[in-house]
Amino acid sequence: MIGFYHVYKQYIKDSYAIYDINLSIESGEFYFLTGASGAGKTTLLKLIYKEELPTKGQILIDSVNINLIPRKKLYRLRRKIGIVFQDFKLLNNRTVYENIAIPLVVRGYRKSYIDKMVKNSLSLVGLNHRKNYITSHISGGEQQRVAIARAIAGNPKIIIADEPTGNLDTELSIEILKIFEKINNNGVTVLIATHDNNLIKMFTKKTIELKQGNLVSYPSMEEQQWIY
């Protein structure tokens, strides 16, 4: 599903944000991506949805080498991936419904289908009662749930979340991760970047650890079997 083959990313000379990363995430898996601030977590995620281009190496998403996707066709890759940001990236002057509907509207779906899909996403994150609220009028935890609902509304194959609990307290963070678990149970591949080790311990999932751009921990097959 997601494959990195000798991937490097360099922003400035003589310093690598990502250094020779090799990893493979199969379809339907749940991974935590961890490491200290500046370890390269966000860069690695950005490489997946082609917000950044690798300096060297190949990245395969759903068997497609994304280096070869031209700018004009980038939307095809983005439609396979649901992205959740730490700062939510919601349109604050629009309603919860309108925000969640965006990925469906841009695909040109009919109103009835959009209504159905938004309703499903809202149910999954437990926000049906906030449907018509302006997003700036709801709490941070609810905003993050709206962001998750938006990410899953378009039926993506992969969900990527960059520090989705970074701005939330522990209780809300657990709630949010449980939502990701539910999404994963529906067969969606989930990759969550977090530096919160307590959360990682609480949810026994496979973990990729980065340190200064290097892959320091990546579960071997035996370890993966032990987890399950």
Place this chain on the structure above:
Amino acid sequence: MDLLKKSLINAINNILRNKLINFLCLGIISFTLLTLGIFNYISYNLEIFTQNFSKNVEAIFYLKNDVKEKEIKAQISKIKESLLIDEIIYKSRDEAETNFLAQFPELRYILSEFDKSPFPSSIEIKFKQKESNLTTKIISFIEDIEKSDIIESKQVNIDWAKKVLYIKKFISITGIFLSGILFFVSIFIIYNVIKLNILYRKEEIDILQFVGATDWYIKFPFIIEGALMGLLGGLIAGFLLIISIKLIPSYSDFISNMLKEIISFKKIPLKILIRLLFFGTIIGLISSLFSLKKFFKN
């Protein structure tokens, strides 16, 4: 259709949201198009004036004294070939003398001193009135006939129209030149306004890109916005042109009667108004496309 509707609503909202900058922008487009409209209107009136003038055009070609009858017939046949000609009359020297005596019988004593008629023979031409762009064609036709070896001189009441045509040409060129400069100024200004609007909505554009919107989906509302701004500029310019044309004659004493004869100050032809809307939309479209191209390139 849905995208067009949404884009239109978006564009109107954007124009209303950044009122000051967009209205300033609209003012500049309107000024550009108004300048274009004024020059177009003056040029159009001068054209009409010269066309009306040509309705009464008559040309008389006086022939040399030693011209043979065969040469005269050949010249008349050549003139008759032209589609511009309504009527052609040849007057021999004797006929010219007879006409003179009919008009001025008291001057008979002067002619009695000549053995032969002192008047030259002539070819008089009357031109058709329904030809389009008649004046220019007539001028060119007369200049062609004048080159003939049998023609001594000509008498044509079209010289004034010829001068008006030169003025019209000058005004047209000045208008195109001025409008051209303003055209580029407008493009530059709308380009920057659209750029500001794009930057203002950068977060929204980023979100749309992250959720898989196509470039076209993102660009379309901005293109509509540019075109709408240009179209509105054209409408305002057209409105201002109509108001100016209606008000100027009532309030300006300095406009001489002659100018009033040339410029009707009444009706603005539809083609000028359509031209303003067309150029306005083109200005808006070009500007927004440039802006978007640069944004997406970066």
